[in-house]
Amino acid sequence: MQGDVLAGFTVGLTVIPQGIAYAVVSGYGLYSSFIGCFVYMLFGSCKDVTIGPTAIMSIMTHEYLKALDCGEGETVGPTQVAVMLTFITGIVILLATVLRIGFLVTFIGRTVISAFTSAAAVTIATSQIKGLLGLSFEAEGFIQTWKAIFQHISETRYQDAVLGIVCCIALLLLKSMRELNAAKPREGDSTKQRILKKAIFFVSVGRNAIIVIISTGIAYGLRESEPFKITGDITAGFPKVSVPSFSVTCNNGTEDLDFTEIASRVSIGLFILPLIAVIENIAIASAFAGGKAIDATQEMLALGLCNVTGSFFQSIPTTGSFSRTAVNATSGVKTQAGGLTTGLLVILALLFLTPAFKYIPKASLSAVIICAVIFMIEYHDVLPIWRTYKLDQVPYSYGVVQFSANNNNNSVPLWTTFLLCVFWALEWGILVGALVNICVLLYLQATPDVVVSLRETSEGGSSGLVVVQPTLGLIARSQKIAFANMRGHVRTSLLALIPNLEEISLPADPLAQVVVQDTPSVGNSPQPLLSHEHGEWCHSCIYS
Incomplete structure (x- = not known):
């Protein structure tokens, strides 16, 4: 029990700043960080897995919200649509579980998943350069974003740029601290050495929270001069529990969109989001299973319930988080009950700390996201x-x-998926990559x-x-x-x-x-x- 409480607290220190940061990407995040912890604790099969917002799910949710833009740059009902996507994601996963068609995921292939993950990391990191440098522009896609960055580079706010770069350096240094030989626990360590190494571990795994707190304190102290772009007001308190809406209103109330119209605009996103959620979660569960076979059906059931339940609490689509799962495992979690502590910590932050979130510099959140996703680029597979x-x-x-x-043959689906995801669209990249991978398998068989x-x-x-x-x-x-x-x-x-x-x-x-x-x-x-x-x-x- 002690190990679960300690691990849950440590993961909570990680998920709170990440949830706020991913809210910059998708528009939401922190509301998605607690309900999955409770549901997975009851239905999940892997003690290490933590469910919540992830960089990939956030960027894809953001892309589908942009697809519903219905006039003069106004995005329709983002809250309702994001919640609706969460509900549909959960329902599709549950249907796949009941029909036992989860085996289709195996046809996607390791190289396709690797390429998709790397492409998503590159796309997300690119989208955060704007916030890191304090720039203001609108651009879509990898090429257009970099083109806009170079066009507006002269408008860089040096205060934001300095803060963002310093935050990146600090995050990378803090991450590397626990990898040092001197910081690894050994038999025969004295009490002081054990305490010191434990402190180094907590500082390293809680680096996101530390950086966000320090940068927020600096921004608050300098609030009169407003040197940084800040997050702004965030709705305080516990999310309102409500049934997901399947219709939205846009263009200042002059246009109503029902579910059919929304589905036609989101198109394959209704199936891509569940697919990516399942792939991420099963891959993470397998990686931390310690060589044991995982119950993929049970994992899909738990993930589907997490999303369906989360949709009643204004959550975006969620899945397993590799970084937080790694923190959970290294913190000594014993059972899925570690999620209870994490969920309670997030709820306390929502109830009492949201006024302070207003002063979080956007540059520091961009640094948190960039330093999280760059390690998702799986160069070791190439x-x-x-x-x-x-x-x-x-x-x-x-x-x-x-x-x-x-x-x-492995390089064909890998490079096809990566290039299409980066230069076209994530959802089409993984679909075409999966088809290419199936063709390669058939070719190898023949x-x-x-x-x-x-x-x-x-x-x-x-x-x-x-x-x-x-x-x-x-x-x-x-x-x-x-x-x-x-x-x-x-x-x-x-x-x-x-x-x-x-x-x-x-x-x-x-x-x-x-x-x-x-x-x-x-x-x-x-x-x-x-x-x-x-x-x-x-x-x-x-x-x-």
């Missing part, structure tokens, strides 16, 4: 793919020949790598056999339709690789004998699917 591509160009030697048309080698005898001499091994043949269970497409590829590969080939005999379903076992093997080596007798080189090819 390097292995590039190295793999380079190595795949090296031909096999020592009597082994490889026919491969599959080099660097055109496996084919390795041909001479089998040696135990004495080291030639056995008179040629071994042909399609590498994908043992990865998936046999499907006659899939193999019908594969056979032509294997035949073409053999003709290209083996000179003087006179006969190839391919039975209708050569994998039927190995379908019982996922990976049949001889010793520690995969069992070859093709074995060929040959004379001078190879006169016939038959399946063994």
Whole structure:
């Protein structure tokens, strides 16, 4: 219980400034930071996961709110629409849970998720440069935003820029403190050393709150001269509990939009938001499961209930937060009850601290967001793919020949998703990336790598056999339709690789004998699917 209280308090110090910061992105945030804690505590399956606003969900909510702009720059009913999106997100997730179609998420692929996350991080960081420098302009999209930044760079408010840059440096330094060897707990530490290292840990994980409090104090002390752009008035108190509205009014009350019209303008966003929420949450739960299998159905149920319930408390769409989940885990949380402390801390902040939120400088909030999302850029996924591509160009030697048309297949969906998300739109980027990934999977199934080698005898001499091994043949269970497409590829590969080939005999379903076992093997080596007798080189090819 002590560990849960401590972890919940620590996460609360993180989620409050993040919730305020994400409100800058989406228009809301803090109201979304407490109800998910309570619901997930009851229905969630992973003790470390914390539910609340995230950078990706905030930026996507903001994009769909902009899509409902209905005249002269006026955005229609943002509060009602954001809450409606939360309700629909929860309902769609619950329907997917009941219909058990969550398995479709597996077709998106790790590289697509990585590219989407990185693109979202780049997009969010770009959107916050304006606040960091104190600029004022309206722009949409990655290119247009950077174009506007350079056009208005001469209008930079040096006070905001200095504060924002200093906040960024301080946040990065505080984050790195707990990574120092001297700050890591060791056996044999004295009481003073343990206390000091614990203090360093709390300062590091609570860095967002510390920076926001200090910058707010500075802004309040200098409020007469108004050197910084500040957040302004924030509605105080507990959110009003109400049923989500499915119609809004815009253009000063002259135009009413019903649910059908709203849905047509938001379009695929009604399905993209639930999809992203599920992907994020399951990925985070898997990462912190400690190697144990997670109950994906239970996670989807919990997430759906979090959003449906949150919509009655004016919440934006929520999902698991990687940064806060990491803080929760390292703080020693024992059960999901840690969310109780986090939720109560957020409620106390809403009830008693909102007057102080008025003086929070926008530059400091931009710094908090930028320093949070830059670590979401998964550059480590690009390097292995590039190295793999380079190595795949090296031909096999020592009597082994490889026919491969599959080099660097992972990079295709990765770069497709990343570029489309950055330069077009996040939702279309992940959809097209998922389709490309499925096409790559089908292509790999139909055109496996084919390795041909001479089998040696135990004495080291030639056995008179040629071994042909399609590498994908043992990865998936046999499907006659899939193999019908594969056979032509294997035949073409053999003709290209083996000179003087006179006969190839391919039975209708050569994998039927190995379908019982996922990976049949001889010793520690995969069992070859093709074995060929040959004379001078190879006169016939038959399946063994």
